[in-house]
Amino acid sequence: MNSLMTLEHINMRFQKGGFFSKDRSVHVLKDIDLTIGEGEILALVGESGCGKTTLGKIITGLYVPTEGQIALQGESGETIKRKKRPLSFLQVQFIQQDSYAALNPVRTIYQSLYAPIRMHNPKWSKKQIDTKIDELMTLIGLQPAAQFLSKYPHQLSGGQRQRILMARAISLDPKLIVADEPVSMIDVSLRLSLLNLMSELNERLGIAFVYITHDLSTARYIARRGRLAVMYLGEIMEEGAMDVVLSHPRHPYTRALLKAVPVPDPDARSDEKLPLKSMELSGIEDRGEGCPFAPRCPYMTEQCERPVDYVVTEGVRIKCRNLEEVERLNAARPEGTDE
Ligand SMILES: Nc1ncnc2c1ncn2[C@@H]1O[C@H](COP(=O)(O)OP(=O)(O)O)[C@@H](O)[C@H]1O
Ligand SMILES: [Mg+2]
Incomplete structure (x- = not known):
């Protein structure tokens, strides 16, 4: 696998709000190392508040990390170190969770697609852009295109708007798309088709995807041939090939996450409790030097504080x-007898 982007020791601190607390900062991401391969699908999974969106925005260049290095493979294959301002950020597109907020409500879908293509291809004629828009609409499965292009965002369903965001992202020929919980706000019945669309774009156009979610079952589906990175309170706890991690989850948090995924077969369901010491998610602010999962971990020992x-x-x-x-x-306990 050729690497497209390499993140090294990424740390992100946000200043805490409020006049009297100016000097305090929240350490949201801690020492993230991550490589994203060309054309791969990487699922980034973690509970709400663990820093997924923040990391997604850093990957896209929308946030500059407080510390760390990002190297992005350029057009000619050379590596561009990204320190301050994002270089060649067009290669990485971000699709946000709220598709309504992402589109200008007073612009038609046509206008929303036209503007970025025009900006990045100043020499193109209107006809060329229209052809491109038509191709995009076919790719994302909204046909007949004219019917959708004349509409305003509020006249489309959430699923259709997410498809438009996909179209807008791919219109700039990115190498990587970071999709931040793209299906969490749309109807359950439509989720699968949107996930399939992303798989299709990945296969047909070779675009790499970072799929961000709190939901391991959609992650498993879309990145079945890809990789999984499990995040907990701003750190990556386990990361590797999806099939390897799922068939043998090793980190206590990954084990707990897998147990929490609903099983469709009622006979296969178990009544066992989740292997967690506490259901409380501690705050990202009270995290110490050691393992952030320790307070909830059933296997915690003293050394976990280091x-x-x-x-x-x-x-x-x-x-x-x-x-x-x-x-x-x-290994000592037979399956299904966890505490
Ligand atoms: N712009 C910001 N300023 C201050 N704190 C932020 C900002 N963005 C995110 N945070 C904090 O960082 C933590 C992680 O947020 P986020 O990346 O949105 O997590 P997730 O996407 O996993 O739910 C949260 O505690 C959140 O309050
Ligand atoms: Mg988020």
Whole structure:
């Protein structure tokens, strides 16, 4: 896999609001290392508030991290170090969760698609742009195009608007699209077709996707041949090939996440409790030096208060000090008898 983007030691701190707390900052992302391969699908999964959107915006160049390096492979294959301002950010497009907010409400869909193409292809005739728009509408499956192009955002369904956002993103020929919870606000019945559209765009156009979600089941679906990165309170806890991680989740948090995914077959469902010590998600602000998952972790020991490095097995990176013990305990217990 050729790498498209490499993130190294990304840290993000936000200044806390309020006049009297000017000096305080919230450490939202902590030491994120991540590589995104050309044409791959990487699912970034984590609970709400863990920093997924922040990381997505850093990948897209919409936020500049407080610390860290981002290297992006340029047109000619050379590596561009991105420090301050995002270079060649056109190669990376961001699709936000709220499709209504993403589109100008007083512009027709045609106008919303036309403007960015015009801006990036100043020499194109109107006819060329119209042809491009027509191709895009076919690609995203909204036909007959004319019927949708004359509408305003509020006249479309959430699913249709998300497709328009896809069209707008691919109109700039990106190498990577970061899709931030693109299906969470649309009807359950339409989710699958939108996920399939993304897979199709990935396969046909070779565009890499970072699919951000709090929902492991859609992540599993779209990135079944790709990779999974599991985030917890601003850190990546486990990352590797989707099939490898799912068939053998190693981090206690990944194990808990997998147990929480609904199983369609009622006979396969178990009544066991989630392997969590506490259901409370602690705040990103009270995180100490050590493992952020420790307060909820059933396997926590004293050493979890100290900073932890990744362990790599089978190409999977895991951030946990007690992996051997977790493995041993789980091997000793037959399936389905977790505490
Ligand atoms: N612009 C910002 N200013 C201050 N804090 C922010 C900002 N954006 C996000 N945060 C904080 O960073 C944390 C992670 O947010 P976010 O990246 O939106 O998480 P997620 O997308 O996983 O729900 C939250 O605690 C949030 O309040
Ligand atoms: Mg978010």
